[in-house]
């Protein structure tokens with residue numbers, strides 16, 4: 001799936017505005033459409049809200065299904081890219097200890113879309129790993 005790069009500030013750290021030593025982190029801003037027990041194997045699909053449609057040309061995104069045993073959660077997901085400079089990233093890693101970079105909601109909220117998206121119900125942040133587990137809903141029916 002295409003990652004959107006309609007960011008107004010693609011070459012600045014979203015947290016501090018620095019343009020040095022930038023790193024990019026794919027993530028998703030998600031809105032939960034439905035959570036259902038998987039009785040029948042069918043997946044419900046909630047129509048996009050009017051506001052989602054209004055934002056769609058700017059933000060794009062698609063409905064995806066998160067599957068976990070016995071339960072399916074449908075999300076509408078905006079794919080985005082968080083830009084952090086080396087300093088801000090170091091601070092995150094140091095705070096969390098060594099190992100994989102695991103960004104928190106406080107980092108994701110630095111993204112220019114985060115506030116706008118939150119207002120229309122997109123209030124979950126999905127890491128690259130979580131995004132990788134999502135399965136697109138078949139929409140041809």
Ligand SMILES: [Zn+2]
Pocket residue numbers: 013014015016017018084085086087088089
């Ligand atoms: Zn920074």
